[in-house]
């Protein structure tokens with residue numbers, strides 16, 4: 030099963046490496062990992078998406094906790110949380126389908142960030158599931174390039 | 188001795204910090220990035236520097252010292268090759284949870300990342316084999332980093348910590364401030380066990396008809412042997428130990444079953460198989476202990492106490508996990524035990540029957556020498572009071588079987604990593620730490636060659652270790668597997684033609700050396716070696732070539748697969 034884990038780490042050189050290296054050394058699955066500073070500049074938040082049976086996930090959580098740079102580990106999966114991912118995608122643009130593309134961008138609440146003669150770059154924000162669907166739907170029109178941020182997530186406020 | 192508030196350079200700060208950490212010995216080797224440190228060391232009198240002959244030797248010495256004394260071992264090596272030479276020793280200390288702090292010199296900060304002369308990313312290299320590691324980026328951070336390194340190495344589950352110190356930092360100056368306290372936000376080990384869990388355990392234990400204690404090295408690290416002894420005897424519960432746990436409970440006590448696992452005793456393994464309750468303390472259900480996990484202690488309700496939560500439910504699912512320090516666990520358990528508990532006489536009688544069915548024995552005659560005899564004889568002559576160090580191989584397993592360990596911190600051996608070459612330097616390190624008990628080393632003819640250079644360190648330091656070389660002219664343990672599982676193809680394990688004359692080798696190093704090839708000469712040689720305290724002594728025991736260690740549960744096997752004797756007795760020569 031998919032799990033989304035939020036980790037607060039010391040904002041120190043090597044922290045990301047320690048986490049990533051631990052995942053590969055222990056053979057844990059790592060679907061995405063994203064990191065950025067928090068309101069406290071000494072602390073970064075990592076959002077990790079991983080998959081595994083309960084026993085594996087419990088090891089993942091414990092191994093994350095065991096790293097000295099780790100301050101707090103939360104498995105958000107079964108708690109109320111918001112999860113978002115950013116997609117940047119450049120599509121081929123041609124007259125016959127131009128209209129359809131613009132309509133779809135609207136449907137997905139996307140934004141056009143760049144437009145050229147033969148290509149268009151859009152941004153879409155949503156849950157990783159929505160991003161997957163977006164990519165599937167646009168595929169037939171010709172995706173030239175895409176970049177995904179990986180999920181970031183946070184507890185829902187009280 | 189300098190005081191806080193004085194302006195000092197990085198090298199002076201380094202020694203000032205070690206002083207405050209009560210460091211007695213540094214096992215080290217100089218080089219370009221450490222010139223300033225060695226310049227300062229020249230006038231340091233209260234900390235002894237032991238010059239090794241290879242940096243791997245330094246790490247094993249530090250670990251031997253740490254395991255013998257319980258204090259962290261300290262290593263000092265230069266950048267690049269000096270640092271990379273410590274990797275095996277660090278990995279070994281990590282696997283066996285030994286407290287150790289390794290200081291590496293590094294190229295100047297401005298050159299890091301430029302493939303500078305003698306640069307290696309040792310922080311990157313050792314990340315997965317240290318408990319934590321640091322690169323010092325500012326001389327003002329040096330003292331607090333050293334403080335944290337010692338704190339991490341010795342608190343919670345012990346382990347190695349590395350501090351990488353660029354050359355410019357060791358030359359730069361700042362006002363020295365010794366941090367009296369240390370607080371690491373992300374490091375808060377759970378020491379106290381949850382009392383409800385302990386009560387639950389006490390309840391289960393009182394009702395168990397066939398309970399068994401399965402004890403690992405954690406009990407020794409936690410200095411909890413007294414509590415263990417008290418608890419086991421009070422509750423009349425038999426005790427089996429892992430390789431690292433030997434000595435946690437006296438091996439000569441009727442409740443001791445010796446070691447369990449691959450080369451464990453027949454009766455310990457039978458007891459594991461039959462127990463209805465297993466109490467694992469400071470042990471981690473290693474594959475050399477469990478064999479096939481599905482058939483390990485199949486009838487038992489499993490209680491697991493460990494200081495490291497990642498050890499719980501890692502290899503085996505347990506019924507009652509209790510995270511915390513072993514000493515706290517055992518002492519609160521003693522308090523929580525109800526007065527009445529099940530009678531265990533028939534369980535103990537059953538175990539004793541297994542003990543008689545298949546004891547640890549060996550045959551002996553006047554003309555042939557067997558490893559088992561040598562170890563048995565050393566055990567008798569030292570009355571189980573020695574600090575026993577081993578290398579890796581058959582002799583190591585026989586040591587676990589035939590030396591009677593009575594006290595904790597009596598066996599020093601590479602368990603987790605199984606590092607050949609560990610024994611000689613570890614014995615030297617142990618002997619620096621322990622002066623009132625003999626330090627004996629059992630080492631194979633293969634393994635001794637992997638760090639033989641450290642004989643110089645022992646001779647020069649007049650370190651009175653007894654090197655009992657178990658010379659079977661083979662990489663014996665590999666040969667054993669070849670005989671059992673690889674069609675008797677003795678591929679590259681026969682050292683008979685290539686081994687040196689070990690007596691001459693030892694003498695060339697300036698080490699006293701003896702030789703024995705039958706029980707009578709062996710007995711005399713052991714006596715002579717134990718009486719010699721002016722420096723190291725090596726005894727070359729010419730033991731039979733093709734002996735086998737039994738019992739043996741083949742890797743990944745169950746108790747029912749346990750081999751008790753040779754499959755093909757004709758292979759015995």
Ligand SMILES: Cc1ncc(C[n+]2csc(CCOP(=O)(O)OP(=O)(O)O)c2C)c(N)n1
Pocket residue numbers: 578579580581582583605606607608630631632633634635657659661662663664665
């Ligand atoms: C550094 C290292 N290399 C290889 C091995 C694999 N190995 C395990 S036991 C063994 C044989 C050891 O032979 P020896 O030192 O003569 O001891 P014996 O088994 O004969 O007692 C070998 C090669 C190892 N454990 N460590």
Ligand SMILES: [Mg+2]
Pocket residue numbers: 580631632633657658659660661662663
């Ligand atoms: Mg050998």
